[in-house]
Amino acid sequence: MMPNAEAVAYLGLGGNLGDPVVNMAEALRRVDERPDCRVVSVSRLYRTPPWGKTDQDWFFNSAAEIATTLDPLSLLRLCLEIERSMKRIRVERWGPRTIDLDVLAYGDLQMSTEDLTLPHPRMTERAFVLQPLADVAPVLMIADRSVTAWLAEVDAAGIELADADRNWWRRA
Template sequence: MNTLPEDALHIAALGLGGNIGDPPAAMAEALRQLDARDSCRVVSVSRLYSTPPWGKTDQADFFNCCALVETRLDPEDLLEICLSIERAMKRVRLERWGPRIIDIDILTYGSREMKTSKLEVPHPRMTERGFVIMPLADVAPDLIVKGKVVRDWLENVDTAGIKVAEESRDWWRRV
């Protein structure tokens, strides 16, 4: 695990998922790659969840998790790192909400709110998705998103069919 100097650090919440191949292994590898960078440090990872598909429902179930990452990168540079990890893992974007090997979304970046052509934080649909809010509540239940804490969003989001696939939060170090 790397260490970062105490100045200029930001906490970003990431959502990871996939439903092709071995998604837990892909997410674990992505987290290890982020943690190995001098500019990032994984500080907390949620339990691993098995979740029904959302949006496009005629596909295999997903695995999902959330992670908190300390970073010196600005949000768009962090996004580029996440996209480069996806590309290296052969992520192909054929259809919206379609099957994927790996998906890494920036959910929040500190308390920053921003919208550019590349990135919107907080993630615009995160509070509608149980597969995001449930694992995010594992690592940041008191995080304020769109004026409410995550634990309050969890009370109002559909979590039907979401199951804990791995209880240990260190799953990503062992997969």
């Protein structure tokens, strides 16, 4: 049986409960430790205002490029399992969370199932996703426009650079 070819995927990470920076770093390490995933590049770390539900603490956000032999749905299941193991509880939409780990894109694949839509259907509206993603994939094309072009169209007010060192996740 031939091994699966490696695909490039992009993950979005965030959180605002507990120690979100430590939680995101732990999630990235868990991905990187697997034989079927490898963290290729991680964005700088951003502090971002809450979005959708604004009466909560600010978030920390990041993005990562990974190489993986997992198919998209298996990658989603991995992300959800990491969230569960790190005590992520889904109580309210856009509510506070210890960790959020989203599959943003998987190569240039476009798909829509009950469980997963790729590219992530709302990422082009969210500066807290686009800003870190632009660090690792500025020319990634989403709906015929680059991440950088999408970022120029959204309101990024309030987003602060929290750590310019892209290795923040190795020392958190």
